[in-house]
Amino acid sequence: SSGINAEYGQKYCTTLDRWKYNKSTLFRGLYSSPKDGLKTPVCVNVTEKKLTIINADKLAIMEVVEYDKIASFGGSPFSLTLKIANKTFSIMLVDKHKSYLLIELLAAYCRRNTTISRDTP
Numbered sequence: 001s002s003g004i005n006a007e008y009g010q011k012y013c014t015t016l017d018r019w020k021y022n023k024s025t026l027f028r029g030l031y032s033s034p035k036d037g038l039k040t041p042v043c044v045n046v047t048e049k050k051l052t053i054i055n056a057d058k059l060a061i062m063e064v065v066e067y068d069k070i071a072s073f074g075g076s077p078f079s080l081t082l083k084i085a086n087k088t089f090s091i092m093l094v095d096k097h098k099s100y101l102l103i104e105l106l107a108a109y110c111r112r113n114t115t116i117s118r119d120t121p
Contacts, residue, residue: 027102028056029080029091044080044091046105049113051082053089063089067106067113075103 024047030039031053041056051070053063063084071083077096080103082089093099 025101025105027098028094030094031062032090032092034088034090039092042091044093044102046102046109048109051106051109053091063087067110070106070110073103073106073110075099080106 024045027044027046029042029044031042032039040062042062043054043056045052045054050067051065052061053065054060055062065082065084069084071085073080073082075081075093077099078093080089080091080093080099082091093102
């Protein structure tokens with residue numbers, strides 16, 4: 001019996017290692033379309049290299065953003081606004097406490113992945 005449990009445990013870990021969202025942090029929210037105001041359930045996937053907005057109903061990727069492409073971002077206890085070139089994404093987050101974690105992660109990853117060039121006289 002314990003051999004079977006170990007085998008299933010190994011298969012579970014192998015499957016998890018292959019999952020493309022392994023080692024990422026997912027945050028639930030609602031994306032408001034700027035065109036028609038429709039709200040779409042989303043997950044904001046945060047990894048060390050990029051941020052991905054995923055349609056939670058269809059499990060389809062809506063947007064992938066590398067941190068050095070983010071022009072600005074801001075938030076409040078229940079929202080996140082991202083500005084990327086000429087696009088703005090507004091996402092209402094489900095959990096207030098997790099929204100603070102999302103903002104902290106974004107700030108840390110943006111600092112880590114963005115190089116600031118300065119002109120020297």
